[in-house]
Amino acid sequence: MDEVFDGLGALFGDFREGTVQELRRDDMLDSMLKIANAAEVAARLVNEIVEEHEDKMQLDDEGHLIIVGQLAIYRVDVNSFMGKFVNPFSYNSFDVVEVHPKSGLVKEPKSACVQVLHQENMPAYDLFAGYLLGLLNDEVSWLHESLSPLRRTLFQIYGLARSPLSHSLEQHYANTVSGEFDFKNETFTFEGTNGWSWRIHFGLPLHKGYRIEYQKPRQSWWNLLFEDHEKEGTGHYALCNFFEMVEHLSEAPAALKGASDWQTDPILLRKVAADYPSLAKSLVDKLTCSNYSPDDIYTDYEEPINGEQADVIKDLDVQVLRTAGVPLAHA
Incomplete structure (x- = not known):
C-alpha cells in the first residue's frame, strides 16, 4: 500500500510517515495506551484513598475491603471488581456489597446492590473510587435518589x-x-x-x-x-x-x-x-x-x-x- 504524507502533522511539527493502515494502527494503539495510562492513574487514586483512610478502610485475608461508614460497615469484594476490570465484557454493575450493623461484623449480613453514577469515558477505577467514597460517606450518600437499595437494606437492619x-x-x-x-x-x-x-x-x-x-x-x-x-x-x-x-x-x-x-x-x-x-x-x-x-x-x-x-x-x-x-x- 502506498505511503502517505501527513501534511497537517508536518505543518505543526508532528511529522508522521507510513501507510494509511500503519497510521491508523498507531492511532488505535495510542488510544489504548491513553486508556491504560488513565486506568493506572485511577488505580493509584484508589490505593491512595484506601491508604489515606486506613483507620476506616482495611483489607481482610479474603481480599475484601472493609469500610467503616457512619451508618454501617461494608465488606466489598475487591477481587470480583478487578475481575470485571480484566474482562470488561462481563462487567455491567457492581456486585452486591455486604452491609453489617455499625456495632460490628455479623455472620449473616444483609446485602445491597449499590450503583454509582458514572460519566462517559470515566476509567473503571475512578468509578470504583467514587463507590468507595460513597460508602465511606454513607450518611450523605444513602439518601441519594439512586441508592434506594442501600436505604432498604439499612432500614432492614435498623x-x-x-x-x-x-x-x-x-x-x-x-x-x-x-x-x-x-x-x-x-x-x-x-x-x-x-x-x-x-x-x-x-x-x-x-x-x-x-x-x-x-x-x-x-x-x-x-x-x-x-x-x-x-x-x-x-x-x-x-x-x-x-x-x-x-x-x-x-x-x-x-x-x-x-x-x-x-x-x-x-x-x-x-x-x-x-x-x-x-x-x-x-x-x-x-x-x-x-x-x-x-x-x-x-x-x-x-x-x-x-x-x-x-x-x-x-x-x-x-x-x-x-x-x-x-x-x-x-x-
Missing part, C-alpha cells in the same frame, strides 16, 4: 428506632417535609398539603405495618386512617415502605384529586375522601357510573383486590357519597 440513621434522617425530613421524629413516643409527624398533617406510629410489636393518622386544619386532635396499614390497605406500592409512604402522604390530600386506583391505595383514597368533601365530590362521577364495581379494582400488581378489600371499599364508597352530599338512593 428500622425507625433511634440508630446511626437517625441524625441524617431527621435532618433530611426536617428540610423536605417539615418532619419531626419523637423517638420517646415512637412517632414521625410531617406536613401534607392543604394544611393537613400526618403522623406515623412505629415501634408497634404486634403490627405488621404502621399506624397512620392525619390532622386537618384547625384540629387539635388526630384522626385514625389506618391502625395497621399493611393489614388494612391493599398493598399499594405508594405505601410499600417508609420512604415511599412519606413522599406520597406529603403530597396529599391535593395529589389524591384525580388519582386513579392505580396511582394510590384505593382504600386510602376513600378513607380520606370520606372526611374531605372536595375530594369526595371529585369521586362522585366515578362511583355512580353504571359500570363501576369495587370488584373490578386491580392492585398495582395487575391482580384484582380480594373480596374482603372490595367489601371495605363498598362501605367506604357509601361514606364518600354521603360526604359529597349525594342522596343515598343514587349511591
Whole structure:
C-alpha cells in the first residue's frame, strides 16, 4: 500500500510517515495506551484513598475491603471488581456489597446492590473510587435518589428506632417535609398539603405495618386512617415502605384529586375522601357510573383486590357519597 504524507502533522511539527493502515494502527494503539495510562492513574487514586483512610478502610485475608461508614460497615469484594476490570465484557454493575450493623461484623449480613453514577469515558477505577467514597460517606450518600437499595437494606437492619440513621434522617425530613421524629413516643409527624398533617406510629410489636393518622386544619386532635396499614390497605406500592409512604402522604390530600386506583391505595383514597368533601365530590362521577364495581379494582400488581378489600371499599364508597352530599338512593 502506498505511503502517505501527513501534511497537517508536518505543518505543526508532528511529522508522521507510513501507510494509511500503519497510521491508523498507531492511532488505535495510542488510544489504548491513553486508556491504560488513565486506568493506572485511577488505580493509584484508589490505593491512595484506601491508604489515606486506613483507620476506616482495611483489607481482610479474603481480599475484601472493609469500610467503616457512619451508618454501617461494608465488606466489598475487591477481587470480583478487578475481575470485571480484566474482562470488561462481563462487567455491567457492581456486585452486591455486604452491609453489617455499625456495632460490628455479623455472620449473616444483609446485602445491597449499590450503583454509582458514572460519566462517559470515566476509567473503571475512578468509578470504583467514587463507590468507595460513597460508602465511606454513607450518611450523605444513602439518601441519594439512586441508592434506594442501600436505604432498604439499612432500614432492614435498623428500622425507625433511634440508630446511626437517625441524625441524617431527621435532618433530611426536617428540610423536605417539615418532619419531626419523637423517638420517646415512637412517632414521625410531617406536613401534607392543604394544611393537613400526618403522623406515623412505629415501634408497634404486634403490627405488621404502621399506624397512620392525619390532622386537618384547625384540629387539635388526630384522626385514625389506618391502625395497621399493611393489614388494612391493599398493598399499594405508594405505601410499600417508609420512604415511599412519606413522599406520597406529603403530597396529599391535593395529589389524591384525580388519582386513579392505580396511582394510590384505593382504600386510602376513600378513607380520606370520606372526611374531605372536595375530594369526595371529585369521586362522585366515578362511583355512580353504571359500570363501576369495587370488584373490578386491580392492585398495582395487575391482580384484582380480594373480596374482603372490595367489601371495605363498598362501605367506604357509601361514606364518600354521603360526604359529597349525594342522596343515598343514587349511591
